[in-house]
Amino acid sequence: NHKAISMSNQDLDPDSTTDEDITAAKEELIKKCEEMWKDLEEYQNKLSLIGTETLTDSNAQLSLLIMQVKCLTAELGQWQKETPEILPLNEEVLVTLGKEEFQKLRQDLELVLSTIQSKNEKLKEDLEREQQWLDEQQQIFESLIALHNELKHQIVTESRTFKELKTKLHDVKEYKEKLLVTLSEFLEDHFPLPDRNVKKKRKNTQESTIQLITLHEMLEILLNRLFDVPHDPYVKISDSFWPPYIELLLRNGIALRHPEDPNRIRLEAFHQ
Numbered sequence: 489n490h491k492a493i494s495m496s497n498q499d500l501d502p503d504s505t506t507d508e509d510i511t512a513a514k515e516e517l518i519k520k521c522e523e524m525w526k527d528l529e530e531y532q533n534k535l536s537l538i539g540t541e542t543l544t545d546s547n548a549q550l551s552l553l554i555m556q557v558k559c560l561t562a563e564l565g566q567w568q569k570e571t572p573e574i575l576p577l578n579e580e581v582l583v584t585l586g587k588e589e590f591q592k593l594r595q596d597l598e599l600v601l602s603t604i605q606s607k608n609e610k611l612k613e614d615l616e617r618e619q620q621w622l623d624e625q626q627q628i629f630e631s632l633i634a635l636h637n638e639l640k641h642q643i644v645t646e647s648r649t650f651k652e653l654k655t656k657l658h659d660v661k662e663y664k665e666k667l668l669v670t671l672s673e674f675l676e677d678h679f680p681l682p683d684r685n686v687k688k689k690r691k692n693t694q695e696s697t698i699q700l701i702t703l704h705e706m707l708e709i710l711l712n713r714l715f716d717v718p719h720d721p722y723v724k725i726s727d728s729f730w731p732p733y734i735e736l737l738l739r740n741g742i743a744l745r746h747p748e749d750p751n752r753i754r755l756e757a758f759h760q
């Protein structure tokens with residue numbers, strides 16, 4: 489029957505096969521298989537019964553085993569000679585069953601395709617998210633590189649500035665020491681203490697035994713007070729301060745009296 493060879497494309501479409509056609513094809517195939525199985529059982533029964541009537545009572549078990557070996561050997565030889573027989577089904581039944589299998593296969597492939605498409609969409613979303621994260625990290629990295637370069641340049645500049653300030657500070661300290669030495673020498677040369685050998689011309693008074701301090705020491709006391717206690721820079725005038733030096737400092741604006749206590753003076757804040 490070559491009817492299936494000339495079938496149209498519509499006949500090959502699995503959607504055109506109805507459930508009744510498939511059921512009928514399955515029933516016919518099962519029926520053919522059951523008939524062949526019955527024939528096979530019948531042949532096996534006939535082979536197993538051959539020679540059983542020749543058994544003797546004295547050696548029945550051995551004879552039975554020998555007969556079974558002969559039967560199995562004969563069955564083996566028969567099966568070796570047999571050629572597999574194709575089921576006597578027509579092309580229409582085979583095409584109907586093939587359509588069913590093809591339809592199941594198509595459904596399975598559609599399910600696989602849908603699953604793969606869903607996974608592809610998920611992977612695409614993950615890829616876009618990872619790409620966005622990568623772009624953000626790249627921007628952060630570039631910003632950090634720019635900040636690093638800026639800080640590096642700033643550090644180099646500040647290091648150069650620090651070295652310059654350190655050099656200037658060293659020069660200022662040396663200049664300060666030089667000024668202090670020069671000032672000390674100047675004060676010692678031009679503002680010495682009064683000569684102790686010269687007696688003071690005072691009536692009814694004895695020579696004072698108070699130890700006077702130099703103008704240099706007076707200035708050091710006033711200067712230390714100004715920087716150590718800036719909120720109260722006034723120093724009480726003691727007997728060790730020589731009055732002419734006090735007047736010298738006051739008249740030249742180097743020292744100032746307290747507005748309420750004339751016995752206290754302070755150094756003018758030239759640094760402010």
